[in-house]
Amino acid sequence: MNNNIRVGSLFGIPFYVNPSWFLVLGLVTFSYGSGLAAQFPNLPSGLSWGLGLFTALLLFGSVLAHELGHSFVALKQGVGVRSITLFLFGGLASLEKESETPAEAFQVAIAGPLVSLLLAGLATLFAVGTGVSGAPAAILGVLVSVNLALALFNLIPGLPLDGGNILKALVWKVTGSPYKGMKFAGRVGQLIGWLAIASGLLPLVVFGSGLNFWNILIGWFLLQNASQAAQSGVVLDKLAGLTASDAVSASSPVVAASSTLRAFADQRILDQRVWQKFLVTNSDGQLIGTLAIDDLKAIPSELWSETLVQSLVKPLDPSLMVQSDRPLSEVVTFLEERKLTALSVIQEDNVLVGLLEKTAIVNLLQNRVQTAPA
Numbered sequence: 001m002n003n004n005i006r007v008g009s010l011f012g013i014p015f016y017v018n019p020s021w022f023l024v025l026g027l028v029t030f031s032y033g034s035g036l037a038a039q040f041p042n043l044p045s046g047l048s049w050g051l052g053l054f055t056a057l058l059l060f061g062s063v064l065a066h067e068l069g070h071s072f073v074a075l076k077q078g079v080g081v082r083s084i085t086l087f088l089f090g091g092l093a094s095l096e097k098e099s100e101t102p103a104e105a106f107q108v109a110i111a112g113p114l115v116s117l118l119l120a121g122l123a124t125l126f127a128v129g130t131g132v133s134g135a136p137a138a139i140l141g142v143l144v145s146v147n148l149a150l151a152l153f154n155l156i157p158g159l160p161l162d163g164g165n166i167l168k169a170l171v172w173k174v175t176g177s178p179y180k181g182m183k184f185a186g187r188v189g190q191l192i193g194w195l196a197i198a199s200g201l202l203p204l205v206v207f208g209s210g211l212n213f214w215n216i217l218i219g220w221f222l223l224q225n226a227s228q229a230a231q232s233g234v235v236l237d238k239l240a241g242l243t244a245s246d247a248v249s250a251s252s253p254v255v256a257a258s259s260t261l262r263a264f265a266d267q268r269i270l271d272q273r274v275w276q277k278f279l280v281t282n283s284d285g286q287l288i289g290t291l292a293i294d295d296l297k298a299i300p301s302e303l304w305s306e307t308l309v310q311s312l313v314k315p316l317d318p319s320l321m322v323q324s325d326r327p328l329s330e331v332v333t334f335l336e337e338r339k340l341t342a343l344s345v346i347q348e349d350n351v352l353v354g355l356l357e358k359t360a361i362v363n364l365l366q367n368r369v370q371t372a373p374a
Helices: 020-039 045-076 102-130 135-154 162-175 178-207 213-238 261-270 293-298 301-306 328-338 358-371
Strands: 005-010 013-017 081-087 090-095 254-256 277-281 287-292 321-323 342-346 352-357
Touching: 020 045, 020 081, 020 135, 045 081, 045 090, 045 102, 045 135, 102 135, 102 162, 102 178, 162 178, 178 213, 213 328, 254 352, 261 293, 261 301, 277 352, 287 293, 328 342, 328 358, 352 358
Parallel strands: 013 081, 254 277, 321 342
Antiparallel strands: 005 013, 081 090, 277 287, 342 352
16 A cells, blocks of 8 residues: 655655655654764754754755656656655656657666766865865765765666666667566666675674674565566566557457447347446447446336437546557556556547457467467
8 A cells, every 4th residue: 555645746746755754864863963962062952953854854855856867857858757756765756658769768767876976076065165164064974975875876787776777778779678678677686686685694694693684675675676677577578569459358348329228238148258347339439438237227127128328328537548559568557557457449539449458468478478489
């Protein structure tokens, strides 16, 4: 269940924060507040804690700026940004679609680390140029360190990190397939995840005591997300070249608006599957809406022979329709994002092709694997 909290909108982009970030802010405030109090004993206690909170907010702002870097480049390319979410290990800019070319994908991926490096450089120049000292200098030092770490960590070449997206773009450039790039970068991310977990367990194995829980946690995070990306890459690669029309069910639940309810009821009895909802078309084969079985209860059965289907038609949400020539890989992503199990496939002028179900895509994948040459 998504428990992220929406805290506002930035440049028209919804901005969310995972509850884990409040824990991070509290820990950073405590850590740097107590650190500043120890390093500068002449600071009033209230001021040291206030500066600790200020440092935590700078950390928060640095991660946000990193994600805005990705977002602004994507928007410049005409790619919409659904949201920005900050969570325990950083942030995520959720884009509406993939960039059109590997070069554009590279630009989006590298933008975040470049913003972090820019912030580190500006903070360094400000510190040197102004000659600040004391607590302000310590805070600037933290800002430089955090942004350098943010840039370098994200440049690790494995998904879901920015370096993984850079690697994906490079493989895409070489192979011509974004999905081969996703699969390869996902596998590398899995390897890095296992290495991080191993490095966390190494002290216990070698010295018999102590665990690096942070490395284990990061490794687990990388492993889970990289595995998902690699699996998605495999599936989408197998669907390359197919369109929505290729996955339409041959026995789609379709009924003509000019049919009577009696004829419709008889048709339902003969159907191999017990459909609960049917797609309704007009005389030109255009999709005009849907008819649910339960809707028949509104009409007495003795009137079914003289009542047309079109009298019970309900409009269909346009978001539940997809063009027949849309790449099947995009349809799969759309189904997953919207948590849908089926879509109506149409041609130009709203002419119905049929119903596309998620299970049909799974069957299509299985058939492609079975027929693929060894």
